[in-house]
Amino acid sequence: MEGVFQFFRFTGFANVTIGHIIMILVGLLFIYLAIKKEYEPLLLIPIGFGILIGNIPFLENVGLQIGIYEEGSVLNYLYFGVLKGIYPPLIFLGIGAMTDFSALLSNPKLMLLGAAAQVGIFITFIAALTLGFTQDQAAAIGIIGGADGPTAIFLSSKLAPELIGAIAIAAYSYMALVPVIQPPIIKLLTTKEERKIKMKPPRSVSKTEKMIFPIVGLLLTTFISPGALPLLGLLFFGNMLKESGVTKRLSDTASKALIDIVTILLGLTVGASTQATTFLTPQSILIFFLGAVSFMIATAGGVIFAKVMNLFLKGDDKLNPMIGASGVSAVPDSARVVQQLGLKEDKSNYLLMHAMAPNVAGVIGSAVAAGILMGFLMDVF
Amino acid sequence: MFYQSVNSDTLNTVKDTVANIQDSSGEVFNEIGFNLDNISSNDGILITIVGYIIVFCALMLLYLFISNLTKILIYQQRKRLKASGKDVEEGQELAITGEINAAIAAALFMHFAETHDFENTVLTIKKVQRPYSPWSSKIYGLRQFPRK
Numbered sequence A: 001m002e003g004v005f006q007f008f009r010f011t012g013f014a015n016v017t018i019g020h021i022i023m024i025l026v027g028l029l030f031i032y033l034a035i036k037k038e039y040e041p042l043l044l045i046p047i048g049f050g051i052l053i054g055n056i057p058f059l060e061n062v063g064l065q066i067g068i069y070e071e072g073s074v075l076n077y078l079y080f081g082v083l084k085g086i087y088p089p090l091i092f093l094g095i096g097a098m099t100d101f102s103a104l105l106s107n108p109k110l111m112l113l114g115a116a117a118q119v120g121i122f123i124t125f126i127a128a129l130t131l132g133f134t135q136d137q138a139a140a141i142g143i144i145g146g147a148d149g150p151t152a153i154f155l156s157s158k159l160a161p162e163l164i165g166a167i168a169i170a171a172y173s174y175m176a177l178v179p180v181i182q183p184p185i186i187k188l189l190t191t192k193e194e195r196k197i198k199m200k201p202p203r204s205v206s207k208t209e210k211m212i213f214p215i216v217g218l219l220l221t222t223f224i225s226p227g228a229l230p231l232l233g234l235l236f237f238g239n240m241l242k243e244s245g246v247t248k249r250l251s252d253t254a255s256k257a258l259i260d261i262v263t264i265l266l267g268l269t270v271g272a273s274t275q276a277t278t279f280l281t282p283q284s285i286l287i288f289f290l291g292a293v294s295f296m297i298a299t300a301g302g303v304i305f306a307k308v309m310n311l312f313l314k315g316d317d318k319l320n321p322m323i324g325a326s327g328v329s330a331v332p333d334s335a336r337v338v339q340q341l342g343l344k345e346d347k348s349n350y351l352l353m354h355a356m357a358p359n360v361a362g363v364i365g366s367a368v369a370a371g372i373l374m375g376f377l378m379d380v381f
Numbered sequence B: 001m002f003y004q005s006v007n008s009d010t011l012n013t014v015k016d017t018v019a020n021i022q023d024s025s026g027e028v029f030n031e032i033g034f035n036l037d038n039i040s041s042n043d044g045i046l047i048t049i050v051g052y053i054i055v056f057c058a059l060m061l062l063y064l065f066i067s068n069l070t071k072i073l074i075y076q077q078r079k080r081l082k083a084s085g086k087d088v089e090e091g092q093e094l095a096i097t098g099e100i101n102a103a104i105a106a107a108l109f110m111h112f113a114e115t116h117d118f119e120n121t122v123l124t125i126k127k128v129q130r131p132y133s134p135w136s137s138k139i140y141g142l143r144q145f146p147r148k
Helices: A002-010 A016-038 A042-053 A072-083 A087-098 A102-106 A108-116 A117-129 A135-145 A149-159 A163-176 A178-189 A207-224 A227-246 A248-272 A282-312 A321-327 A333-345 A352-377 B002-031 B039-041 B045-085 B097-114 B139-145
Strands: none
Touching: A002 A282, A002 A321, A002 B002, A016 A042, A016 A163, A016 A227, A016 B002, A042 A163, A042 A248, A042 A321, A042 A352, A072 A149, A072 A248, A087 A149, A087 A227, A087 A248, A102 A108, A102 A207, A102 A352, A102 B045, A108 A282, A108 A321, A108 A352, A117 A135, A117 A282, A117 A352, A117 B045, A135 A149, A135 A282, A135 B139, A149 A163, A149 A227, A149 A248, A149 A352, A163 A178, A163 A207, A163 A248, A178 A321, A178 A333, A207 A227, A207 A352, A207 B045, A227 A248, A227 A352, A282 B002, A321 A333, A321 A352, A333 A352, B039 B045
């Protein structure tokens, strides 16, 4: 009989808390959103399932080596890649190998929209400071406004590892919710006429330009913000593999197999790191709130800056201000949102290629911002 | 050896993280509340303004470089075309727009996929076997169109 009681003590039923149930429901919600609504399924399925795995209750601290925070467990080893910021640069390598920068190269002034949208990061940094977070934590929370999951994980692993779970979940949730969050803000800040503006088609970009860009991009951005080197270094390296045209095998691996493997590991471990006993705190809820604010400010910042740019542009060169919203780096979701809104206003207005330009500039901008914050706040001296 | 070092590294990192979580959940949460003084005491405004300006400058530099690079490349292209004897006017646009590229790509695709308007009649010839069988002879009477 003693054995039966002991067995029961080890089961999930004996160790379950309300926190576990809440987190399991959150995991199920993520899976539902991924399958039913198709919101970022490649991220939400691994994260959602990871949340389920991380929140199966068990007897903690008795050396079972099961949980993600338990020494020697398999999940614990996989989580090492998150804690040490190994996965995000590998994801960036894959993104670089997948990204076509031609839209940006054909109209380089759109690069400024990618910079403008980073305002969300810095305003949220101030908001988080006001609410009592430390400098490092505030910076890690602010980067959610960059709408770039890998960058958010990278920066929080360096500055506030204790918040990685909450920040990663918030960043990826808002990235998945781009189609819900951005349209109302865009509509609020633009008139119907502005949304109908047709932009002139992008010119074709030569192979030379495409090959020079990753080299110059790397040199210019990382000399200014060396903290972003792991991210931008691998982003531009991946792009070089693609554009050089002579490393097709490497480019294929980086853009397919490698990024898929890392996405699985990253999503699963980030999800599992939300173990209710360590994750479910009022801080996490506050981070979620600040993340949403950050994301909204970033979207608004991009749109408003596009309108400001329009004051100085004439005729064909005028921008459809909606593309400013893609300055947040949720690639390609925010560009897709702009395309859909554009088509809703005018069925012949295709904005996808134009919106991709600030979108990829946003990836560079948020990584630069992360590097700058590291430069300001890393305690090295 | 490598395994051991990674192993101990992982354990230390995780131990630190868990300790941080435990420390911070008590320490930080107690301090959470709205306090504007936190901005000035943490150089919040300075970091925000300088940080944002640097982000802007980084992308502005990239913009300036790329836009000038394009001009240089187009200038060289003009020079090459002129050297090879082709007539290029000063304001003439040398870059091909995406629309023209799309049209060329569609034409090439149609050419290689042979989805042209005029079908080759040879392709329409189809061998039809009608072996007689007393067991299925009815089908000729029921479905076949009369042949001349």
